[in-house]
Amino acid sequence: MQNINFNFPAPVVDSSVEALRLEVRGFLADERRKGTFQPGPDCWCAGIDTEFTRKLGQKGWIGVTWPKEYGGRELTALHRYVITEELLVAGAPVHAHWIADRQSGPLILQSGTQAMKEGILPRIAAGTCYFALGLSEPGAGSDLAAVKTRAVPTEGGWRITGTKLWSSGAQVCEYMTVLARTSKVDEKHRHAGLTQFLVRLDAPGVTVRGIRDMSGVEHFNETNFDNVFVPEDAVLGAVGDGWKQITGELAMERSGPERFLSTFVALERAFSRMAAARENTHQQAVLGRLAARIRALRSMSLGVATLLQNGESPDVEAAIVKDIGTRFEQEIIEKLREFWPIMMAQGQGDELQHLLSESLLRQPSFTLRGGTNEILKGIIARGLGLR
Ligand SMILES: Cc1cc2nc3c(=O)[nH]c(=O)nc-3n(C[C@H](O)[C@H](O)[C@H](O)COP(=O)(O)OP(=O)(O)OC[C@H]3O[C@@H](n4cnc5c(N)ncnc54)[C@H](O)[C@@H]3O)c2cc1C
Known part of the structure; x- marks a missing residue:
């Protein structure tokens, strides 16, 4: 067997990254107060709101790593990471621009004509041009x-x-x-x-x-x-x-926080519920284990963002994050169902039960989209020299 060769380096997070996180968090809290959006599971795939995307464009939070001449801000992959993470955690409706920000824009930067770069990238960054x-x-x-x-x-x-x-x-x-x-x-x-x-x-x-x-x-x-x-x-x-281009896009497509945070809104509501009740130790143990695993997945996903920032192509690391992360975001719902039964009929149950039922209907897709887990395991095995 060849040497096992993968790497999840710890990111170097400077104060501007954390300042950006707080700014995005504050904006999202304001928007929630105004009732602009209802938090939903799988918001990066299911939540389309072009008006909301335009607001993010006005804030300068789309295409942040791109050159300034094309509407970007020349920030790092870690700045982009914290923006996407905050949007997902809030369950904000971000699908309209997600693909263009994550991979179509970078593809144009790498392989597009000058006319594409000048004519399209600034509009993606403004939140007005979307890609499939x-x-x-x-x-x-x-x-x-x-x-x-x-x-x-x-x-x-x-x-x-x-x-x-x-x-x-x-x-x-x-x-x-x-x-x-x-x-x-x-x-x-x-x-x-x-x-x-x-x-x-x-x-x-x-x-x-x-x-x-x-x-x-x-x-x-x-x-x-x-x-x-x-x-x-x-x-x-x-x-x-x-x-060659498609395989080059895979690390960007597969490693982001959207590959383990699709059902986080439900988990977060469950934590609030548990904190208010303060009694069920079995529940605390189950939720505590889920929290610990999120932390580990987050470190791995940040490791991939760091590798991307360093100009590397971490295909194997990204496949590992997606394989573990997508199974994990499905498992969250299965665990929470133990404590909060799912009400499938419209209008039944409370907010947590509504989030759980929405998540249940969406979760089969997590391990399919962007490459199925069987295919990912093949990529990982090849990366480890096993095939
Ligand atoms: C919500 C959602 C959004 C999507 N969005 C897009 C999109 O925007 N654009 C786009 O182009 N596609 C999109 N897809 C498609 C997605 O990429 C495909 O569903 C996925 O690649 C699997 O392909 P398939 O559905 O044809 O299944 P198949 O390839 O037919 O696979 C069927 C089953 O066989 C298994 N299998 C297949 N080959 C092997 C093998 N060699 N070894 C072991 N097992 C194998 C698979 O793991 C799977 O379990 C989306 C899918 C979903 C669910």
Whole structure:
């Protein structure tokens, strides 16, 4: 067996990071007092409120690590971390800008044209331009190399035809980054011949259709591309580089606090309830263990943010955080159900029971989206030299 090789360094947190945390926390408390939003579980995926996102843009809390010339503030990955953590802990409706802030903006910074950087990044940072991810398809999820969406060269650009599935939030997005096949499948090199395109979702030939999930919400979509024309400069990076780009985005996509805090709002309410009751020692022990595990996961997630800040690509560390973190955020609900039975009928139960029932309906997705846990274990095993 090769050397076990992963690393979660402790972050160096300066006073400006903590000052930013307090500022975000104060803003969120004010917004709650004003009744701007109701805290909800899975808010980074389920909570779309473009007005709220615009407010965050006005505060300068989107795209904070990007260059100032493109609307950013040139802050560190740790500054971004504390903003996202505070938003998740508050259960704020942040889905509209989440994907663009987390990965589409950085992708444009790395592989986009100058016109994309100047025209799109400042609008993402202002909270007015949103992105969807066009990776999965019917028949291509874990095995992304099986994508069938094709882009064929035409005069002045490309014609895209195919169907993307489960594209979160596409109904409010201006753009989708679409992974398409640009040359025939070579069975020996299945990951070759894939290219990412920037596609406007209002282009002729694009249809976005909502898919209702079991919580009753149309959060993700099926998006059809019927011979959609995109200009030459819609290619992100170089033709054929799609696979390399996607794998490069994975550490950003998989390691953030959204991978263990999706049900934190329910846990936090449970703690308040327990503190008020001050009696049940079994309950205290169970909640205490959950709190200890959050602390450990948080240290690991901060370790990945530190590695990203240092310019590294911590794919294995990110897969470990997502595997443990997503199972943990599901387990929170199972543990809390021991003490607070879930009321599924609308309008029944108190706030905690409402949060628990919402979480229960959303939790199956935690270990699927962004790469299933079986796939993550394969990545971790490879990183450890076990396969
Ligand atoms: C809430 C939500 C939001 C999403 N948002 C987006 C989005 O915005 N954009 C987007 O492109 N996609 C999105 N997805 C899709 C997501 O990335 C896929 O669901 C995921 O990659 C799994 O693909 P699949 O659903 O096709 O399942 P499959 O790949 O068919 O997997 C089915 C089962 O087989 C297992 N399996 C598959 N291959 C292997 C293997 N080699 N070894 C062991 N087990 C295996 C899987 O672990 C899983 O349990 C979203 C999904 C959800 C649930």
